[in-house]
Amino acid sequence: MTNAQPKASHFINGEYVEDTNGQQINCIFPATGETIATLHSATPELIDRALDAAKAGQKTWAAMSGTERGRVLRRAADIMRERNHELSQLETLDTGKPLQETLVADATSAADALEYFGGLAGSLTGEHIQLGDDWVYTKREPLGVCVGIGAWNYPTQIAAWKGAPALACGNAMVFKPSETTPLCALKVAEILHEAGLPAGVYNVVQGYGDVGAALVSDPRVDKVSLTGSVPTGRKVYAAAADGMKHVTMELGGKSPILIFDDADIEDAVGGAILGNFYSSGQVCSNGTRVFVQKGIKDAFLARLKERLETVVMGDPRDEATNFGPMVTANQMNIVLGYLEKGVAEGARLISGGKRASRDGFFIEPTVFADVTDTMTIAQEEIFGPVLSVLDFETEEDAIARANATEFGLSAGVFTKDLTRAHRVIGQLEAGSCWINTYNLAPVEAPFGGSKMSGVGRENSKEAINYYSQMKSVYVGMGPVDAPF
Ligand code: NDP
Numbered sequence: 084m085t086n087a088q089p090k091a092s093h094f095i096n097g098e099y100v101e102d103t104n105g106q107q108i109n110c111i112f113p114a115t116g117e118t119i120a121t122l123h124s125a126t127p128e129l130i131d132r133a134l135d136a137a138k139a140g141q142k143t144w145a146a147m148s149g150t151e152r153g154r155v156l157r158r159a160a161d162i163m164r165e166r167n168h169e170l171s172q173l174e175t176l177d178t179g180k181p182l183q184e185t186l187v188a189d190a191t192s193a194a195d196a197l198e199y200f201g202g203l204a205g206s207l208t209g210e211h212i213q214l215g216d217d218w219v220y221t222k223r224e225p226l227g228v229c230v231g232i233g234a235w236n237y238p239t240q241i242a243a244w245k246g247a248p249a250l251a252c253g254n255a256m257v258f259k260p261s262e263t264t265p266l267c268a269l270k271v272a273e274i275l276h277e278a279g280l281p282a283g284v285y286n287v288v289q290g291y292g293d294v295g296a297a298l299v300s301d302p303r304v305d306k307v308s309l310t311g312s313v314p315t316g317r318k319v320y321a322a323a324a325d326g327m328k329h330v331t332m333e334l335g336g337k338s339p340i341l342i343f344d345d346a347d348i349e350d351a352v353g354g355a356i357l358g359n360f361y362s363s364g365q366v367c368s369n370g371t372r373v374f375v376q377k378g379i380k381d382a383f384l385a386r387l388k389e390r391l392e393t394v395v396m397g398d399p400r401d402e403a404t405n406f407g408p409m410v411t412a413n414q415m416n417i418v419l420g421y422l423e424k425g426v427a428e429g430a431r432l433i434s435g436g437k438r439a440s441r442d443g444f445f446i447e448p449t450v451f452a453d454v455t456d457t458m459t460i461a462q463e464e465i466f467g468p469v470l471s472v473l474d475f476e477t478e479e480d481a482i483a484r485a486n487a488t489e490f491g492l493s494a495g496v497f498t499k500d501l502t503r504a505h506r507v508i509g510q511l512e513a514g515s516c517w518i519n520t521y522n523l524a525p526v527e528a529p530f531g532g533s534k535m536s537g538v539g540r541e542n543s544k545e546a547i548n549y550y551s552q553m554k555s556v557y558v559g560m561g562p563v564d565a566p567f
Pocket of ligand 1: 232233234235236237259260261262263290291292293294295296297299310311312313314315316318319332333334335336366367368464466492531532536537
């Protein structure tokens with residue numbers, strides 16, 4: 084198995100950098116509780132160095148043609164795919180997610196982003212607008228220095244989903260991973276540099292929220308992209324607003340999945356499993372409020388329970404395992420608290436409901452039925468393997484209740500009725516939606532939330548708008564007509 088200890092804690096100006104004066108960060112393997120690496124938080128001197136390096140690197144990078152920049156990103160994608168196995172092992176150690184998942188969902192998704200935005204880099208053009216003899220042309224320009232701040236559930240993917248479009252547009256990036264999962268972003272930086280990225284263009288600094296806050300408020304920074312919870316999003320958005328910085332906010336959710344009587348039951352159960360138990364439920368877009376129409380409810384619950392009995396919980400390093408632990412003891416305890424509340428508030432436990440009797444931070448995949456809209460488990464983001472089934476009778480009722488939340492990240496509908504599928508999804512207040520499937524997030528599709536779930540979109544051509552700005556140049560071709 085991969086040795087988890089990195090060469091040093093940070094990657095600044097094209098090289099690994101250590102400063103043991105920073106607060107110690109212990110990286111813990113969630114399946115055993117063992118410390119697998121020790122790093123240090125960035126000191127103010129290192130934050131300063133990273134921002135200076137980014138500022139200087141950005142100039143060199145932006146002066147290259149889009150095609151040249153794209154070539155570096157695409158080369159990095161190739162290296163990432165060649166090393167997928169080793170990178171997936173590291174992702175598994177960092178997060179505890181099963182290797183069965185990380186082999187197909189993390190470095191591969193990061194490589195897709197690098198390849199996709201590498202391909203777009205050469206075609207980021209402006210337009211020509213003819214105005215009689217005069218004309219206007221527009222230029223798509225980089226923003227400058229971007230700060231990326233990541234959550235702990237997808238450390239490789241988040242580092243690349245933010246880095247790839249930022250770099251394609253000619254920006255530099257300083258990325259701060261969650262201190263819970265500090266390892267994978269360093270590999271993204273290392274691979275980008277191996278692929279020919281100039282020094283300073285992609286830097287990684289470790290740290291807790293204070294390092295994130297220092298980066299966000301620094302005047303050298305032009306844009307902030309956060310993946311995190313709504314409370315952190317509020318703070319970061321406010322700090323960015325003070326400096327009038329651009330933002331992308333990818334925040335939490337409490338997303339609905341609506342399952343109608345005519346749905347294909349295997350697909351609906353499969354969708355609910357994908358939308359609640361992948362990564363042990365630690366996915367922002369999860370459909371944790373599963374509204375099931377009364378006619379299909381008993382069959383749905385019975386089949387869901389049966390399929391959950393085939394879960395293979397175990398050592399995530401074993402490729403046969405398909406269900407791993409919570410990322411930390413703290414996250415496990417938060418989820419256990421919600422399980423207690425679910426029972427106390429009267430939800431009916433169908434499966435799971437407790438900590439698994441094994442080492443590490445494992446919680447059994449849990450299903451509650453007869454959940455009502457006012458229960459805590461139906462209102463708050465749990466970020467664990469807890470699926471709540473709510474009953475409904477009419478389409479109107481389901482839509483109104485699905486929308487009765489401050490969040491708006493995702494939504495799903497399962498039905499064989501084509502017109503209903505589109506009618507219902509059109510009324511759900513969410514940024515990333517699925518019909519008859521759930522939680523697929525290819526780089527070609529925009530991803531992001533509405534309402535409190537976020538601002539801006541990642542992935543797809545849409546992300547370019549959030550990492551660049553248009554300069555408009557009016558060209559006068561005739562005499563200047565002034566009033567005096
Ligand atoms: P947090 O909001 O706790 O932290 C997110 C990141 O922000 C961490 O790196 C954190 O550092 C940092 N941070 C904390 N305070 C500040 C601050 N004041 N200024 C700048 N940075 C700060 O989220 P989690 O890591 O717990 O991740 C889970 C959350 O992320 C869930 O709500 C989930 O829904 C959301 N998420 C959203 C996704 C999306 O795309 N919409 C995808 C994945 C997750 P530190 O960890 O050191 O505190």
